[in-house]
Amino acid sequence: MRWLLVKDLQILRRSKLLVGLLVVYPIAIALLIGIALSRGPDKPRVAFLNQVPIGQTTTNVGGRDVDFTDYADQFFDAIDPLRVRTREEAVDAVESGDALAALIIPPDTVERLNGGLGQAEVEVLYNGDALKQSFVEATIDAELARANAALSRTIGEVAIEDLRILTEGGEIATPLGRQTLLGLKRARDVLERSLARLPADAPERDGLEQVLRFAEQALIGLDFATPALRAVSEPIRVRATVLSGSRTPLDAFAVALAVAVSLLFIAVLLASGVLALEREEQAYGRLVPGLVSRAALLAEKVVLAAACSGLAALAMLCGIGAFTGVDWGRLPLWLVALAAGALGCSALGVAIGALAREVRAASLLGLLVALPLAFLALVPSGAVAGGVHDAITVVNALFPFKPALQALDAAVNGADPGVWGPAAHLLALATGYGILARVALRRF
Amino acid sequence: MTKRFGDRVALRDVSFSVGEGELLAVIGPNGAGKTTLLSILAGILRPDEGEVSRPPEEIGWVPQQPAVYSKLTVRENLRLFARLEKVADPDAVVARMLEQTGLADRADDELGTLSGGNRQRVNIAVGLLADPPVLLLDEPSSSLDPRQRERLWEFVDGLAREHGTSVVFTTHNVAEAERWADRVLVLADGEVLFTGAPQALHRDAERTGVDFETAFVRFLRAQGH
Numbered sequence: 001m002r003w004l005l006v007k008d009l010q011i012l013r014r015s016k017l018l019v020g021l022l023v024v025y026p027i028a029i030a031l032l033i034g035i036a037l038s039r040g041p042d043k044p045r046v047a048f049l050n051q052v053p054i055g056q057t058t059t060n061v062g063g064r065d066v067d068f069t070d071y072a073d074q075f076f077d078a079i080d081p082l083r084v085r086t087r088e089e090a091v092d093a094v095e096s097g098d099a100l101a102a103l104i105i106p107p108d109t110v111e112r113l114n115g116g117l118g119q120a121e122v123e124v125l126y127n128g129d130a131l132k133q134s135f136v137e138a139t140i141d142a143e144l145a146r147a148n149a150a151l152s153r154t155i156g157e158v159a160i161e162d163l164r165i166l167t168e169g170g171e172i173a174t175p176l177g178r179q180t181l182l183g184l185k186r187a188r189d190v191l192e193r194s195l196a197r198l199p200a201d202a203p204e205r206d207g208l209e210q211v212l213r214f215a216e217q218a219l220i221g222l223d224f225a226t227p228a229l230r231a232v233s234e235p236i237r238v239r240a241t242v243l244s245g246s247r248t249p250l251d252a253f254a255v256a257l258a259v260a261v262s263l264l265f266i267a268v269l270l271a272s273g274v275l276a277l278e279r280e281e282q283a284y285g286r287l288v289p290g291l292v293s294r295a296a297l298l299a300e301k302v303v304l305a306a307a308c309s310g311l312a313a314l315a316m317l318c319g320i321g322a323f324t325g326v327d328w329g330r331l332p333l334w335l336v337a338l339a340a341g342a343l344g345c346s347a348l349g350v351a352i353g354a355l356a357r358e359v360r361a362a363s364l365l366g367l368l369v370a371l372p373l374a375f376l377a378l379v380p381s382g383a384v385a386g387g388v389h390d391a392i393t394v395v396n397a398l399f400p401f402k403p404a405l406q407a408l409d410a411a412v413n414g415a416d417p418g419v420w421g422p423a424a425h426l427l428a429l430a431t432g433y434g435i436l437a438r439v440a441l442r443r444f
Numbered sequence: 445m446t447k448r449f450g451d452r453v454a455l456r457d458v459s460f461s462v463g464e465g466e467l468l469a470v471i472g473p474n475g476a477g478k479t480t481l482l483s484i485l486a487g488i489l490r491p492d493e494g495e496v497s498r499p500p501e502e503i504g505w506v507p508q509q510p511a512v513y514s515k516l517t518v519r520e521n522l523r524l525f526a527r528l529e530k531v532a533d534p535d536a537v538v539a540r541m542l543e544q545t546g547l548a549d550r551a552d553d554e555l556g557t558l559s560g561g562n563r564q565r566v567n568i569a570v571g572l573l574a575d576p577p578v579l580l581l582d583e584p585s586s587s588l589d590p591r592q593r594e595r596l597w598e599f600v601d602g603l604a605r606e607h608g609t610s611v612v613f614t615t616h617n618v619a620e621a622e623r624w625a626d627r628v629l630v631l632a633d634g635e636v637l638f639t640g641a642p643q644a645l646h647r648d649a650e651r652t653g654v655d656f657e658t659a660f661v662r663f664l665r666a667q668g669h
Contacts, residue, residue: 003524003527003528004524004528006524007513007516007520007524010515010516010520011513011515011516014515014554015515281511281512281513281514282507282509282510282511282512283511283512283513285483285486285488285505285507285511286505286507286511286525286570287528288488289486289487289488289500289503289505290487290499290500290501291525291528291529292528
């Protein structure tokens with residue numbers, strides 16, 4: 001096996017273009033996927049026209065000043081604003097493609113919010129293809145929903161404070177200015193004290209007792225009203241609990257993904273290519289009758305491809321680690337994950353090489369298998385129908401990419417389910433693909 | 445030996461022996477089973493029935509297409525196979541083979557840069573590295589020019605006569621078989637039609653005044669092929 005390894009390394013050393021492509025291509029794909037995953041989409045460019053007169057952007061909600069320019073600032077965080085001065089400019093910007101959409105705040109918006117003219121409205125104009133429209137629509141809807149929610153929360157808080165004053169007593173803002181309220185509890189106390197001083201047969205007692213019952217019923221009712229108002233201002237509160245799956249931040253996951261993609265491509269293409277080369281060079285018929293056993297030949301190709309792909313992936317991981325905050329203390333786990341991943345992917349490669357029998361066919365088949373595997377491993381469970389996801393899960397379990405990605409994610413980022421489970425899975429797959437390759441060699 | 449590929453019988457009850465230092469030519473039309481026969485002798489294919497008395501380790505195999513690595517140099521190819529053959533002194537054997545095949549001056553050239561004839565010489569040299577008692581040559585001269593062909597057969601003839609190597613070769617060039625082989629084995633549709641000295645097959649040609657190739661074709665037609 002040693003001399004075959006030396007021979008293959010000599011051939012690789014003389015195939016500089018091939019080796020260059022073999023390294024550059026997967027790294028380029030890996031980086032593209034990594035960048036696409038770790039960076040969100042660019043902010044949509046939206047024309048913005050605020051027709052509310054300057055100085056009239058503030059409204060008073062229950063004595064609390066609310067400035068709508070605060071909501072506009074939040075909105076500008078989510079879009080790339082193109083400020084325009086008239087509606088015509090906004091329409092032109094959208095029609096010419098300078099902006100994907102235009103958001104127009106009519107002049108009476110604040111007035112409407114103050115309650116004089118009914119529900120406030122904003123106008124949105126869209127342009128662009130369906131995908132962009134959908135994206136910008138979702139962005140604007142989300143920001144408007146945030147603004148609505150913030151406003152509703154403010155109104156809710158004011159209402160809750162007013163209820164508290166109504167119950168406990170205190171100062172309240174009214175259109176006539178600030179007023180001092182006695183409060184239901186104090187009113188109840190006053191009534192109870194008054195009733196206690198009255199003779200049992202006093203004619204006022206009946207009326208006062210009715211007022212006292214009303215005060216008590218009102219207090220009970222208002223006790224229910226406060227949580228109800230809180231619920232209205234924030235109907236659903238999220239309490240997030242991750243039961244299973246990766247909790248790795250997207251940036252850190254992208255590192256593991258980029259390395260796993262490189263590992264897969266290099267291992268599969270190299271292993272399938274060097275095995276198919278034995279047949280293409282006609283050397284297989286000279287080697288196997290007595291010089292090398294078929295199993296040893298396969299083992300040599302797996303070791304070669306695993307070593308080359310593992311080293312390339314390790315170099316890539318170290319390179320990324322030099323610029324990002326990876327935990328170097330986990331290096332031994334990296335090596336375990338890389339070794340297991342490289343063995344699994346290389347075994348898949350020799351199976352492909354044994355089935356394809358020609359270098360070009362093996363390379364094509366390797367690409368055809370590797371590319372979908374990389375993307376299938378990224379399909380989240382809720383993104384497709386249950387049956388389809390079950391099928392994808394089975395496919396991912398039968399091929400080494402997903403377990404290699406899990407092992408690397410665990411090794412680099414400490415993600416669940418740890419390194420050892422996926423590593424064992426990879427070794428089982430390596431054995432299976434080795435057997436498949438050995439069977440395929442019968443017709444090699 | 446009998447060999448089947450599915451329903452097709454590639455070889456049917458083929459049996460023959462080769463003596464020490466003997467040159468046996470296997471001739472026959474395309475699809476006769478010549479390469480299948482040599483592949484079984486080399487241990488690449490297994491017969492469905494029958495056996496080969498020599499193990500593959502004792503048989504040197506020179507396939508029709510050069511079975512060497514085009515990205516390696518001539519010397520690297522020879523050294524690789526010498527090491528795989530576990531010869532005692534690989535470097536000495538490589539030097540001897542380079543000398544014998546006249547490739548010493550191209551020893552450090554990549555095989556991919558050599559002519560077809562020179563590649564075939566390396567191909568044959570690899571088959572001889574372990575000094576096997578039996579050598580199989582599958583159409584060894586098909587890609588050689590007349591001068592190279594002459595040198596090849598002189599070399600192979602020397603192996604048989606001087607080293608006692610038993611040589612079995614296939615060829616489409618029946619004149620070559622007539623000139624260099626001690627015996628010919630005529631194979632058609634997987635069956636042995638004739639085994640014997642070329643002269644025996646040639647008697648008809650001598651009687652009618654036709655050449656050996658014409659006599660061979662007439663023989664095949666007479667046998668229904």
